[in-house]
Amino acid sequence: MSVYLPIVDGQTDDALLQCLARIGPIIVPALHAGSTGSSSSRYILLDHETSFDLEEVVRWLDQGAEKVIIPLAWATEVVGILPPERVLLLLDVANASAVSEKVRNGASGVLIKTPALDLDFIGSLARFFTGSAVHVLPMDTSIPPSTYTIRELRRTGAILVLPSSLLTLSTSTAQQINIADAFVAPLVSDRTDGLYPTVVSEDGKSLGLVYSSVESIKETIVSGTGVYQSRKHGLWRKGETSGATQQVLNIRVDCDLDSLEFDVIQYGAGFCHLNTPSCFGQARGLASLQKTLQSRLESAPEGSYTYRLFNDPALLRAKIMEEADELCRAETKEEVAFEAADLFYFALTKCISSGVTIADIERSLDKKAKKVTRRKGDAKPQWAEKVAESTAGPSKPSLAPAPPPLVEDAPIKMRTYDLSQLSPEARSQLLRRPVLKSEEMIAKVKPIVDDVRKRGDAALLELTAKFDKAKLTTTVEFPPFVPESMQLEPAIREAIDVAYANVRKFHAAQTQDSTLVVETMPGVVCSRFARPIARVGLYVPGGTAILPSTALMLGVPAQVAGCKEIVLATPPRPDGTISPEVMYVAHLVGASAVLKAGGGQAVAALAYGTETVPKVDKIFGPGNQWVTAAKMLVQNDTDALVSIDMPAGPSEVLVIADATANPAFVAADLLSQAEHGIDSQVVLVSVNLSDEAVAAIEREVDAQAHALPRVEILRQSVAKSLIVRTSSPEEAITFSNDYAPEHLIIHLENASSWVAAVQNAGSVFVGPFTPESCGDYASGTNHTLPTNGYARQFSGVNTLSFQKHITSQEITADGLRGLGPVVVTLADCEGLGAHANAVRIRLLAMQ
Template sequence: MFPVLPVTSVSGLIETADVVSGSVGRVLVSLSGDQIKDTLPIVRSVSEKFVDISVLLTGDASTDELISLLDAGVEYLVVSEPVVADLIESGVPGSRLVINISEKAGEFLESIASDSSQLDSNLNIGFYIGSFGISKHQSLVAAGQAIAKTVLATTGGARFLLVSDPSFVSSSNAIAPAIPVVEAHYLSTETTGNGTLSIASFITNRLVSDRVDGLYTTLVVDAYDNSLGLVYSSEESISEAVRTGKGVYQSRKRGLWYKGQTSGAEQTLLRIDVDCDGDCVKFVVDQTAPGFCHNNTSTCFGQYSGISALEQTLISRKKNAPEGSYTARLFNDSKLLTAKIMEEAEELCDAKTANEISWEAADLIYFAMTKLVQEGVSWNSVQRNLDLKSRKISRRKGDAKRKWQAKLEEKEQDANKSRDDARQDKKPKNADQTSSTVTTNGTEQPQIKMNVVTVTPETSETEIAKVLTRPLQKSADIMKLVTPIINNVRDNGDKALIELTEKFDRVKLQSPVLYAPFPENLMQISEEVKAAIDLSISNIEKFHAAQINKDEVLHVETAPGVICSRFSRAIESVGLYVPGGTAVLPSTAMMLGIPAKVAGCKNIILASPPRSDGTLTPEVVYVAHKVGAKAILLAGGAQAVAALAYGTESVPKVDKIMGPGNQFVTAAKMFVQNDTSAQVSIDMPAGPSEVLVIADGTSNPAFVASDLLSQAEHGVDSQVILIAISMTDDQLAAVETEVHEQAMRLPRVDIVRGSIAHSTTIRVDSIERAMQLSNQYGPEHLILQVHEASRLLPLVEHAGSVFVGAWSPESCGDYSSGTNHTLPTYGYAKMYSGVNTDTFMKHITSQELTEQGLKNIGPAVMALAATEGLDGHRNAVKVRLESLGAL
């Protein structure tokens, strides 16, 4: 039972929700019909914060609009009796509705008092009386008592009564068991004063105690409704709990007990509820480690079990998991975790017996919970969303997406084929068939092997296109997740950045920006790594500096007296996105920062997510120092891109954003580039990493395999292609053996398996055909491991970067050779360059005409302007020619 229900307007909803989130946890919003559409996003957002919203309709609204409120998570609708009838007819359960009887309260009370049987006992509908509905001869208290004795008692308390009256401003007397509705601005978490009412007083006025000491029995539960323990409360402790938003109780020996004040096991108060008889109070809290009990257990009844125990364990592992452990791998490798979730979901679908289903469901929940902890999402948030979904009235058809229906049909076809094959007589394997398993270190393992396709003159273009198709990217689904994040940062600035960093990276920052000069203690790296960075910076700077000559201005006299020029200027402010968090990526900071420095960009702003302790990777800070960055934004993902694009109180707005990232970063870059209010550009679209290797019979199989695996380990959505020119079966088998054996020695072997599964070896009979297929694919990385490889460069039409010969592994381009590793992927190499010095520059043209020059081209300009109907353009030339006497 709610002790009090604050009522507010739409504009005050968020502020009121913040106040009640650590006390009663419920809000009544006064809302007109024309406000519903704009209010839905606010309702959804606030409802996710453990605050239940009800709506008091103050005007007309359609049934569909009201149902949309319930779908958004609204707990109760307070509407007139005719509207209730319409909603029930539309399928809305009566338990979600409250009848507003304000205009005829007196009449209603009299009729119910005389004959309570007229109530439909099958509809658990509540009632609401506004202040203007109390008749002259009845006080508010009398009205409440009358309905309490009739309406509520008739259905055993299933119904409830909401009563609103200004008299509450001067009196905090509650009407048990009716629920007082009070305007939010009269309520305070402090004690009564200055014309306000204490929320705590409404709670204590509903409580009764049969104890000699007058204390109230108090059940303490966590957000999952796990019982933590039994304690006692007093009016003073409840008042202090509401005031502080913490777990505060009454010790029978020591007075006020601030839970966790000495042990550190504090509680954040989420809600206080009173039971139906008013003799027990329930505190809903967020309990910090090590737990509630003085014995350092989660509860006074022992340790957590099930979901709660799993969540606590994973949170601890995220902070303290030993390097190289499997859980650490899952937290550090999002693509591996995604692959495991998909794998376990499929295994659950395939499970048959009860034990198998239980086992596979537990596996799936484990990996799903790891994903939640990795992203800073609590199980409480999941349960809250389940509760909100259960409130939806509208129901969709619920069919699976075509993609998954097709996958199921494909599995069924494969199963049918397997059964058909089993019915056939078994035949011995052909001598040239490759075993599906190999023995590695004495253990038989499924072979990691690419698909093999032979391209002949008869192979159709459709078949070739299918082979070269990349893994599907779900850009539309990703954008649905990214857009709210971008809007939040754009509208709320630093506050949103800090909240999102805490949510996604589990780091509470005081400021989202680190300004130059950067402290020495944040750049503590070994001399070996520093020397490697310095060497790489030198090479990258040499190559990128050679790409421009800023002092040279292009002059062309296109006609006598007509001089056209072009000159270059650096883009003033640039944002460089460096993926990070648990990863160490100084290479990306170099690849973006050095060209920006060479180009002469005045404001270089890096963005990289902080580590778990709130600091940045020291190697990245060192590179930022070396390139002269003005600041580093301690954020990642879509929120970092949004901050760079729109600027915040502390983050300078930039003119262009560069750098690689996951699918959320890419989607955010595409979004802000298309938003004219952002006025920002990006370097290029991006997709998963990829490599195409062209090899022949002279290639070293170990070298070929290592180049393929260097990209396959990036993620399960990465793709590697090998084009084998006139290679024999034995030569190709040697490459396949190396792929498997080298992959099995890699710590990311599970990712490699996923990547190799949609990668292909294409056998062709000529260099010309190989280069044609390569250009058709347009790879991010093109590796030429053939005899006299440099002779193929003239045939390269589309590629991000080319690695020529056996001694040019792709890794060198990623770090130290001098070229840039920020390259177009997913086929964008056909129209985009990789990052280079020009990426950070713009080119401005100018023209200067003499009198003779205008005479030479003026008539042509006038003729074309007249053709297009632009008389102003024509006149600008005409008046000048007339002044020269040329017309």
């Protein structure tokens, strides 16, 4: 565990680098990665001045770099590709809270640039990134932090990053701090003599327990030799009299910062004063064999077997091959152990004869473990039973296996898991959603948003021609809308009218017209009343489906809430018109304008306004990644002063089914959501169903999918979907609550009795005759619902979404006499004299 991390800035003395390497990794900017040597553990830092090259990043890791530090804007390029334990995220204070869960899980920690070392703020950051290593790099590099700051910062759980220009091997000054002073600053000791227990180890094996002092630690760091503190004789330089010296490779601190471990190379007779390698007795196993072979290499008598092995390479090679073959043929546990021991003996003999130690082998293993790329690993032709693949040549390194290809004629099937057989980690994986590359998409959509913000209608017209292939002369349609734009077949018009009536009736019942009035104490009356959000923007997607239903679900509650301006935005068709179904709904809900634009450009126009597009106060509606990213971008721009409804992701449904469920109904419910897009999330939670019952549902899924027009979308989305087998309704409901689906469909016996157990869901569909489609279109509930697990925190769109609540209070003179002293006391407690004075001056006036 690191106490602090140095970062190379500019020219750094080699002696300083060698000393720093003994106490932990060193951060090296990518531009200097080739000039600092490779003997130390390195973190490679990529900043915004560095061009991103994934192959080069992989090459650094393959060559032994411990970690790479990647700017947040590039995180999506490596998350899911590089091992999380090899990645740190580079953040500014401003974007620290913008890290998605997926990105956070794709890294082992963060490095945050901060203007100042505010301990309270850094402590809150460490708590926000619980489970991740938090490194803090102060931007002020003119003066080093004090030892007090280093100690307190480390206690918050954060690790300080110090530029090498602030570090020195000399005595600490106002301009630089001694590297050992910085190292010992946060250490604590629970001993009365202030010493630190120190475990000395070699090749991972303990040699003994000693004690260190601040003075001995400092000398060890600078000298690179073992220096300890004897409780009887003071400073103890190991081997000074006996000749059994030590080279110190690394100094590590334990998790409580109160004990140390020195990783050393021990010379001479051994560590112990009894001339044994360890204070805990003689070496065993491979360590003992290595010592014996090293001794035999120097003094084995001629004619001995070991002498023959060291001096006859052909014999040694034959024995290694013989023992390897016997190990491959071994079958029982005892046989495998016996033959492996023989192979280790001859293999280690080969190593010792070549000057290779167990430590060298372990270092090679560690280096190989750090490689990110992997080759296929087939045996060479002379060893393989089948050589056909081998003769085709070496396979190209790859970062991740390709997904299995979809076979056109294969059954359309879901993946099945049994909850009782899953580990907690595997269960958590089932609850995860696909990666939403929000940071990457925000970076891509920002130029579009900025263009509309600066150039208004001109940018809108150009972007609509580019993305929607529609050449327009005007961006907005205003009422009254021409009848030709709303021409519909009578059946469609009637269906929309019925849906409109049902949705309006349900949402009208949600309005809060009355004022809440509470007298909290005599003479103190508090109230709360609702007011509509004046101007709202409703985004209705185009894409692969015409969605007048979304226009209904957004427009009706806005109308019921009393919003003064309702601006509906939707992508135009290639001929520049809007679908008549959407135009008719715009007419029904009283839209004040229809913006003929989609994507990020439509969101930008709603957020900032243009010459013809009215600016709105809140933006609602689903959309693709461009729309979602643009909504996230504008809501964080104080110049826009606009809010959004909720985070959005791919459509979801979770169906809970027991033996009473109709397989055809269940399959139809799953497919109705899966057809939205290839990233739709579909989950079937079966309750104590037999294999045949599950198979019956799967057969229905396959048969119905092949009969539907969007079969190619279904083929891909269903292949990613899940069947989760549970043993009881309680277990199924618990899993659903953890998943927090957008749509929850309950196909259980006495289905309505289980609704009370639902804690997290966007909308619930109860019983065999309540398909999710009804909620999507016309039952009355809203279909704009939280996805991606946000049903834990968000409600679906409703009438209150289009209202804000204002509070008021009215206090009489008698009321202030009772309440005023309380307020004065609290204001004085907080040191806000003007607050207290505002009350005192009134109390004095009433005397």
